[in-house]
Amino acid sequence: MPARQPLLSLDEYRDQHTQAEEALRSYLVSAWGDGKLTKEELSRLDHRRASSNFAMNMRSRIMLAEVTARHLSDYIRQKGIRNVWFVDLVSDAFIFPLREAHDVDLKALKRWVGEQLPECDYFGGIDAAYYLNGSVITAKREPAVSWHAHLMVWDVSEATMTKLQNRTNAKFRAGWEGASAFFSREWSASKAVGRAMYTIKAPLSEYIAYPVKGDSFDIETGEVLDHLFVQEKRTMRRNHAVDMVRLYGDLSLHEMVLRSGAGKKLYGRIRVDSLFSLAFQDLGRRHQKIASLGIDPSVSHFVQ
Numbered sequence: 475m476p477a478r479q480p481l482l483s484l485d486e487y488r489d490q491h492t493q494a495e496e497a498l499r500s501y502l503v504s505a506w507g508d509g510k511l512t513k514e515e516l517s518r519l520d521h522r523r524a525s526s527n528f529a530m531n532m533r534s535r536i537m538l539a540e541v542t543a544r545h546l547s548d549y550i551r552q553k554g555i556r557n558v559w560f561v562d563l564v565s566d567a568f569i570f571p572l573r574e575a576h577d578v579d580l581k582a583l584k585r586w587v588g589e590q591l592p593e594c595d596y597f598g599g600i601d602a603a604y605y606l607n608g609s610v611i612t613a614k615r616e617p618a619v620s621w622h623a624h625l626m627v628w629d630v631s632e633a634t635m636t637k638l639q640n641r642t643n644a645k646f647r648a649g650w651e652g653a654s655a656f657f658s659r660e661w662s663a664s665k666a667v668g669r670a671m672y673t674i675k676a677p678l679s680e681y682i683a684y685p686v687k688g689d690s691f692d693i694e695t696g697e698v699l700d701h702l703f704v705q706e707k708r709t710m711r712r713n714h715a716v717d718m719v720r721l722y723g724d725l726s727l728h729e730m731v732l733r734s735g736a737g738k739k740l741y742g743r744i745r746v747d748s749l750f751s752l753a754f755q756d757l758g759r760r761h762q763k764i765a766s767l768g769i770d771p772s773v774s775h776f777v778q
Contacts, residue, residue, distance in 0.1 A: 480672075495519075499519075501716070507713070511719060518719075527749070538748050541751060542748075543671070545740060546626075549740055559628070561596075561625045563586075566648065569611055575721055587625070591734065592638075595735035597625070597732070599674040601621075602620070603620040604680045605620065611650050624675075639658050642656035677715075678710055679709060679710055682706055
């Protein structure tokens with residue numbers, strides 16, 4: 475299963491989301507993909523509707539990433555932040571067979587995330603992982619979807635982070651043996667902005683999990699296991715990307731963003747800047763179109 479390259483910079487974010495969009499569009503106009511999405515589902519992907527902020531609209535996603543990178547860079551510099559934590563949170567309570575994945579309660583997921591990081595400053599997003607062999611984690615013979623969280627957390631000591639991580643991993647399962655409900659890694663501030671792009675990505679990969687037989691052990695506890703599940707990922711196939719467009723439906727990017735503490739104010743600025751930037755882009759394009767017709771866009775041509 476060929477691995478997909480990690481997304482660790484704004485340039486990679488643009489490239490991978492653009493490539494995913496182009497692959498999906500080429501599939502939808504092919505004999506295999508024609509008619510797979512409704513007119514409304516297709517319209518949510520349209521760049522002209524980016525200001526509607528649908529979660530699967532790639533122009534909306536890329537604008538959010540560009541604005542986030544700018545604001546995060548300023549914030550880290552102004553606050554003198556030296557190190558940040560990147561946290562992944564997953565619970566089997568939010569893992570479903572594909573046909574049931576739309577039943578997820580995102581508000582409950584957000585509450586659960588907040589309970590695992592009490593009184594913490596964080597910013598990030600909700601993601602949906604597509605598992606080809608869903609029977610491994612749902613016992614049903616169809617793909618599965620794991621709704622989970624990617625977060626950037628700051629102003630937390632290593633001791634506190636370790637305590638939070640141990641508490642969560644003792645109480646919650648991540649879906650299969652060997653996976654952690656709470657995984658964290660500390661990054662330097664100089665690399666934080668690029669790493670933060672991963673926290674607000676669209677679903678770009680598909681996964682397969684399988685047991686490894688033999689003398690395997692839990693890397694956290696050192697416990698020897700009869701078997702340990704490992705996962706691999708690859709670029710999402712185009713027909714599976716269609717499944718994700720249907721799954722996300724009319725969910726907005728705003729609904730997918732996670733924030734707490736100082737992260738709330740930070741995201742507030744990011745959201746306003748992102749929406750205004752899209753609106754200004756749209757206005758500029760309308761003016762260009764009007765000017766191409768030989769009409770001065772700065773002059774009103776309506777009859778009073």
